[in-house]
Amino acid sequence: MAQANLPEPEQLALRILRGERAAVAGGLNLLDNKLPEARNRSARLLAALSGERALNDGHLVGVTGPPGAGKSSLVSAMIREWRLAGRTVGVLAVDPSSRPELGGGALLGDRIRIKNSSHDDGLFIRSLANRNQLGGVATEVWPMSWLMLACFDIVVIETVGVGQTEIDIAEIGDTVCYVAQPASGDTIQYLKSGIIEIPDIFVVNKSDIGAAARKTASELGRSAPRPDRRDDWDYPVCLVSATMNTGIRQLNEHFDRHRKYLVGADLLGTLRARHQSGWVVRLLKEEFGTFGLELIGGCAAVGERLGENQHRQFEEYERMRKHILSRFMSASQPSSLTKGAS
Amino acid sequence: MDSVQTKRDRPWLMRTYSGHSSARASNALYRTNLAKGQTGLSVAFDLPTQTGYDADSPLARGEVGKVGVPISHIEDMDQLFDQIPLDQMNTAMTINATAPWLLSLYIGLAQRRGIDPKKLSGTTQNDIIKEYLSRGTYIYPPGPSMRLIADTINYTVKHVPKWNPTNICSYHLQEAGATPVQELAYALCTATAVLDRVQASGEIRPEEFSQVVERISFFVNAGIRFVEECCKLRAFGEMWDELTLTRYKVADPKLRRFRYGVQVNSLGLTEPQPENNVQRIVLEMLAVALSKGARARAIQLPAWNEAMGLPRPWDQQWALRMQQVLAFETDLLEYEDILDGSPVIAAKVRQLVEGARREIENVEAQGGIIAAIESGYVKRELVASHMQRLRAIESGELKIIGVNCFQETAESPLTLGSDGGIMKTDPAAEREQIERLQAHRKKRSEADVQAALQGLSDAARSGDNIMPSSIRCALAGVSTGEWGDSLRAVFGEFRPPTGIDIAIDSRAVLGKKDQVTDLRARVASTGAALGRPLKLLVGKPGLDGHSNGAEQIAVKARDVGFEVVYDGIRLTPQQIAQAAEEEGVHMVGLSILSGSHMELVESVLQELRSRDLASVPVIAGGIIPQEDATKLAALGVSAVYTPKDFNLNTIMADMVDVIRHANGLERLGQLP
Numbered sequence A: 001m002a003q004a005n006l007p008e009p010e011q012l013a014l015r016i017l018r019g020e021r022a023a024v025a026g027g028l029n030l031l032d033n034k035l036p037e038a039r040n041r042s043a044r045l046l047a048a049l050s051g052e053r054a055l056n057d058g059h060l061v062g063v064t065g066p067p068g069a070g071k072s073s074l075v076s077a078m079i080r081e082w083r084l085a086g087r088t089v090g091v092l093a094v095d096p097s098s099r100p101e102l103g104g105g106a107l108l109g110d111r112i113r114i115k116n117s118s119h120d121d122g123l124f125i126r127s128l129a130n131r132n133q134l135g136g137v138a139t140e141v142w143p144m145s146w147l148m149l150a151c152f153d154i155v156v157i158e159t160v161g162v163g164q165t166e167i168d169i170a171e172i173g174d175t176v177c178y179v180a181q182p183a184s185g186d187t188i189q190y191l192k193s194g195i196i197e198i199p200d201i202f203v204v205n206k207s208d209i210g211a212a213a214r215k216t217a218s219e220l221g222r223s224a225p226r227p228d229r230r231d232d233w234d235y236p237v238c239l240v241s242a243t244m245n246t247g248i249r250q251l252n253e254h255f256d257r258h259r260k261y262l263v264g265a266d267l268l269g270t271l272r273a274r275h276q277s278g279w280v281v282r283l284l285k286e287e288f289g290t291f292g293l294e295l296i297g298g299c300a301a302v303g304e305r306l307g308e309n310q311h312r313q314f315e316e317y318e319r320m321r322k323h324i325l326s327r328f329m330s331a332s333q334p335s336s337l338t339k340g341a342s
Numbered sequence B: 001m002d003s004v005q006t007k008r009d010r011p012w013l014m015r016t017y018s019g020h021s022s023a024r025a026s027n028a029l030y031r032t033n034l035a036k037g038q039t040g041l042s043v044a045f046d047l048p049t050q051t052g053y054d055a056d057s058p059l060a061r062g063e064v065g066k067v068g069v070p071i072s073h074i075e076d077m078d079q080l081f082d083q084i085p086l087d088q089m090n091t092a093m094t095i096n097a098t099a100p101w102l103l104s105l106y107i108g109l110a111q112r113r114g115i116d117p118k119k120l121s122g123t124t125q126n127d128i129i130k131e132y133l134s135r136g137t138y139i140y141p142p143g144p145s146m147r148l149i150a151d152t153i154n155y156t157v158k159h160v161p162k163w164n165p166t167n168i169c170s171y172h173l174q175e176a177g178a179t180p181v182q183e184l185a186y187a188l189c190t191a192t193a194v195l196d197r198v199q200a201s202g203e204i205r206p207e208e209f210s211q212v213v214e215r216i217s218f219f220v221n222a223g224i225r226f227v228e229e230c231c232k233l234r235a236f237g238e239m240w241d242e243l244t245l246t247r248y249k250v251a252d253p254k255l256r257r258f259r260y261g262v263q264v265n266s267l268g269l270t271e272p273q274p275e276n277n278v279q280r281i282v283l284e285m286l287a288v289a290l291s292k293g294a295r296a297r298a299i300q301l302p303a304w305n306e307a308m309g310l311p312r313p314w315d316q317q318w319a320l321r322m323q324q325v326l327a328f329e330t331d332l333l334e335y336e337d338i339l340d341g342s343p344v345i346a347a348k349v350r351q352l353v354e355g356a357r358r359e360i361e362n363v364e365a366q367g368g369i370i371a372a373i374e375s376g377y378v379k380r381e382l383v384a385s386h387m388q389r390l391r392a393i394e395s396g397e398l399k400i401i402g403v404n405c406f407q408e409t410a411e412s413p414l415t416l417g418s419d420g421g422i423m424k425t426d427p428a429a430e431r432e433q434i435e436r437l438q439a440h441r442k443k444r445s446e447a448d449v450q451a452a453l454q455g456l457s458d459a460a461r462s463g464d465n466i467m468p469s470s471i472r473c474a475l476a477g478v479s480t481g482e483w484g485d486s487l488r489a490v491f492g493e494f495r496p497p498t499g500i501d502i503a504i505d506s507r508a509v510l511g512k513k514d515q516v517t518d519l520r521a522r523v524a525s526t527g528a529a530l531g532r533p534l535k536l537l538v539g540k541p542g543l544d545g546h547s548n549g550a551e552q553i554a555v556k557a558r559d560v561g562f563e564v565v566y567d568g569i570r571l572t573p574q575q576i577a578q579a580a581e582e583e584g585v586h587m588v589g590l591s592i593l594s595g596s597h598m599e600l601v602e603s604v605l606q607e608l609r610s611r612d613l614a615s616v617p618v619i620a621g622g623i624i625p626q627e628d629a630t631k632l633a634a635l636g637v638s639a640v641y642t643p644k645d646f647n648l649n650t651i652m653a654d655m656v657d658v659i660r661h662a663n664g665l666e667r668l669g670q671l672p
């Protein structure tokens, strides 16, 4: 049954590297699959895909902001420019799931906003439900974006973030862009919370509606800098209109400029490595709690082990996971015995 | 008997909504209908014509001449009205995004026949707001679309004064699930948006604005709760009178009259025991005829076989005869308003007016109807109302005879004929229309066509009224697709929000509670067995705009735990297959009500196979005759659902089993 259909990871990786759409789709399905055998193959797939590229190539762009701010419309406009310039784009669009007690289903409606009507082989969109994980970002984003990075020039991750926590924005990309809704309560809230300093680029969308958008943009420009601000990056604020297609090319130039800045300052590789260990820590914590994490020596040990094995992070993660699992199993043996007796 | 002397009111205009296959076939139908006593025409266009594509456009494949008549250029229009005197006919055209174009063809034809356009009377539906919300034949974004409406109003008020340039529609809102209050509120908001836009155009002198207000007519629905519906129409009258007086300062009460035409409710007409639809239609007609003060100006009725497929001439004749019996045999038209003075009626009217006022204020607070469409608010309200309706049917709270109660029936002789009791359109129609169009293109002067199209683009860009250049295009032999594309190039295209992103209402029971709990467990355990949550693509291929079924299936699937991808209407088979691939879904569910299911399902299957997705099960739903369902099964479709499958829980359980079967898991069978 289902397992028999799982693809051979190494072969699949070759096809993905050649940019075959069916293979990309199949790879994403595999990474989504939580059956034990699929997990093993996922680790092999990512190992076969990575190498230098995962650390130094491509551009992972995170786009976040409140619902309705126009993220999907904006991503669509950005893609139009990128495609005109001949760059290929992969998109992961994350939408919220309903609560588990309400069935945990999800409506994934971003595709059509993002996609222009014409057929385009250089664009690939996968929608994802966040499955109530990690403050809005699906855990699948990490392996999936890694896969996409292997075959697209630019990978965009759209997530809903209201700006209440740092996780939902900080670690989703090399360059993180926050899209603000003009004159919305959310934005004001966001300004006050200070998290405003995390995104590398701010966008105020819907400039076509006029004064409200300009006002929000100027408020953002004036907000106070945070201590961990990077002095050599200018944190631009862009006023754009996704629907009127104004300001988009300039915005895309900021993305390129930010990537160049990261490479120039020798930050790209370390940033990706740091983000990845951040993901691993959170994944393990979510599955096993702090106690589980301690069983392999805590956050610091995770960072160290990943650092030693930069190209095979997912495999390393699977190893740590299995390790914790086996410790849990042996720890729970006696209790299952008592269970059997009752 | 003294009834012989009694003065009777003149009956309303009697029409049947019709058109199919070709201009020639439709013309023959119109002439027989008129001979049977029909007093006006109501033209149904095919979907390519409604969405501005030529018959030979790839997007028109399978749709030409299916649900209406294809009109590609002025020669088709000429043939459609062959031997029908335009200056004596009252012609209603259900046309919206391309309304300025079809009106231009009509005016152009009149000019060619030497008829003064001032003598033309009739209606272009021309209400784009409800297209975004329900009907689905939109093309351009709201801004340019509203401008096109304003242009036709400004033009006809001056040059075709007997024409109703726009028919504000609440009909289609009810067909998408709207309650009477929602119908009142959104239709009146739409009317204000249109009038405000005309006012803002500055083309009409203030002292002449009353005439514009007077030309606004409405197209309304009447459902089976006929007492409430009758009150709704009285409420419409009151509210319109007040609105036109206070907002537009129309002093003459005659110019403030709420003028409306009706098609009675079709959403409630059933596939099982279809003969019962006759009672429903007659009762619904009472709602719009009973009260003289709120009586319809024009009525068209659906046929008994509405939920099965297109009506045949005999079915339409039966519907026409219902009107004639009410108008000519009963004594209804001998009386003044028989409901005036009833405190019960007055109280109900007040309740509706108050509810509608609140919702209008709500929409105004959001920046008006257009903002509330762009944000998805109104569409979500409609989807939610429709969901409530389906839940009530499922729970039995809302009784539908023959569907969720009194299902026992003898075999109906009506459906036994070799045609299955429905109209089959001419399968050669598409090819013939394409040949006609291609021959027409060869005959016309290319220079004239190019000059006319240039004039059209210039007007679109400069903001000049679109009508004069469109009439020039009509006379030059421009085609429907050329007109549509020229404006697409200037205005762009638009897709409104799907409205399915409504919250799960955790208080209300989703169908039968225990069944929903059970379903959620089935979805979750099947997902777990397959390694990831079940993911479903709901697809609407082709030009079909019937979104109700797809929306409700999508929302319900989400409610029981599916991850659902639904991208709205009017997608190509290629787009759907590509989405299935990129999204990695476990199943593709297609919804097709336009009658083009054979062509469309086959191309989706082909596109899936070419992407190596032959193992992804495909199911289909909509208006699909049994004969075709069998053929679809032979092509590899796993299941077919039609309106008789009203129980969404049952459908969901079945869907889970289709996925299980396709993946080698054991079926779980029916819900307890």
Ligand code: B12
Residues within 6 Å of the ligand: B044, B045, B046, B047, B067, B068, B094, B133, B134, B135, B136, B137, B171, B172, B175, B176, B266, B267, B268, B269, B270, B305, B306, B307, B308, B309, B310, B311, B538, B543, B544, B545, B546, B547, B548, B549, B550, B552, B553, B588, B589, B590, B591, B592, B593, B594, B595, B596, B619, B620, B621, B622, B623, B641, B642, B643, B644, B645, B646, B647, B651
């Ligand atoms: C409501 C309605 C409309 C509404 C649609 C509103 C909307 N946004 O959906 C309005 C008024 C806009 C409309 C317009 C038109 N309509 Co209409 N409409 C109907 C009507 C009355 C009901 C359809 C409906 O919504 N039912 C309720 C939903 C919930 O049921 P359903 O879609 O059948 O879905 C159920 C099952 O079929 C199944 N199902 C359906 N899809 C799927 C998908 C999956 C995955 C699954 C699992 C199940 C499933 O499950 C659902 C639950 O029971 C039917 C006749 C009828 N009584 O069925 C005509 C009908 C479909 N319309 C028809 C026509 C011709 C038109 C027009 C094209 C006319 C014209 N020439 O302009 C227009 C244009 C529409 C367009 N753009 O395509 C014809 C189609 C003829 C044919 N197939 O041969 C019909 C059959 C009427 C008739 N007899 O003439 N219409």
Ligand SMILES: Nc1nc2c(ncn2[C@@H]2O[C@H](COP(=O)(O)OP(=O)(O)O)[C@@H](O)[C@H]2O)c(=O)[nH]1
Residues within 6 Å of the ligand: A065, A066, A067, A068, A069, A070, A071, A072, A073, A074, A113, A205, A206, A207, A208, A209, A240, A241, A242, A243, A244, B374, B375, B376
């Ligand atoms: N006026 C205006 N509306 C926009 C713009 N961008 C998006 N919108 C609208 O905002 C709404 C939400 O857009 P969407 O891209 O789905 O937002 P998301 O939820 O952030 O992904 C839609 O109705 C869009 O049409 C813009 O630049 N100007």
Ligand SMILES: [Mg+2]
Residues within 6 Å of the ligand: A071, A072, A073, A110, A158
């Ligand atoms: Mg979005």
